[in-house]
Amino acid sequence: MSDFLNAPETPRSRPDRSDRPAAPGEAARHVPGVPVRHTRAKGEPRFPDGPSADPAGSHFERRIRSFQPRRSRVTAGQADALQRLWPAWGLDIDGQRTIDLGELFGNDNRVVLEIGFGMGEATAQMAAADPGTNILAVDVHTPGQGNLLNLAEQQKLTNVRVANGDAIILLREMLTRDSLDGLRVYFPDPWPKKRHHKRRLIQPEFLDLAATRLRPGALVHCATDWEPYAEQMLDVLTAHPDFENTQTGGGFAARPDFRPLTRFEGQGLEKGHVVNDLLFRRVQHGVRSDRSDQSPTGA
């Protein structure tokens, strides 16, 4: 296996903080006038019945990750959605079982995996515009999970499921071969520093894995506002034997109508960044399509 999929991360030493909060089970140091905060015991869920803090377990494997763990504030509305809706529409990526996508969505419609939906606004828009396509949306960002669940409920979307955890483990351990009809990766973390390039999601080893889970003909749709990463995506997708560019003559694609502007994209555009879309198709070996008469819709 490659470094990206399996390599150990450099262990980080923790600073000694004498002002640390009391550990679970340890008596809280009470400061007069300051309310005592509830300290969750080890393993106590943040949202009862909601997503697990680290579903695959932090020691499931030590590996270079494409995301930065963030401690972000969850609003009351997001927490409420996580508690109420997670049992029906959430999926913890624990790496322990195979997912039957027909059972998960309650139908046999096509399923597209979206990795890194952020706050989920674009995901909800795409789900509303195309109710015949199921979207399995994965991210590690808890406020975004709550937000997307809220949007799905408000808009009565039945074709979205929210997965919590690392997409690599989902793909590798929980999804079966040829089970996906599309893959969407919009504005993945660009990891601009050279020493962090190994964290970028779109690289050959990731494509090797994704290719096994995508049916022949499935579309891979990526977009980024970070031009060096766009070039890297174009290079690795073009070089990969399991994918072909839908664009005659190769190169980037225009943003297809079905992809709304995303939150992260908006921030990039405000900074004057150039956005590039890439639309590639999973090929069946020995059968390369005639690209000229195929329209790239429905990634």
Ligand SMILES: C[S@@+](CC[C@H](N)C(=O)[O-])C[C@H]1O[C@@H](n2cnc3c(N)ncnc32)[C@H](O)[C@@H]1O
């Ligand atoms: C820069 S944000 C973009 C969010 C959204 N697509 C947008 O355009 O607004 C990238 C997101 O990908 C998520 N992410 C990165 N690597 C991931 C992985 N391996 N599994 C799940 N989520 C991941 C991050 O948590 C983050 O929310």
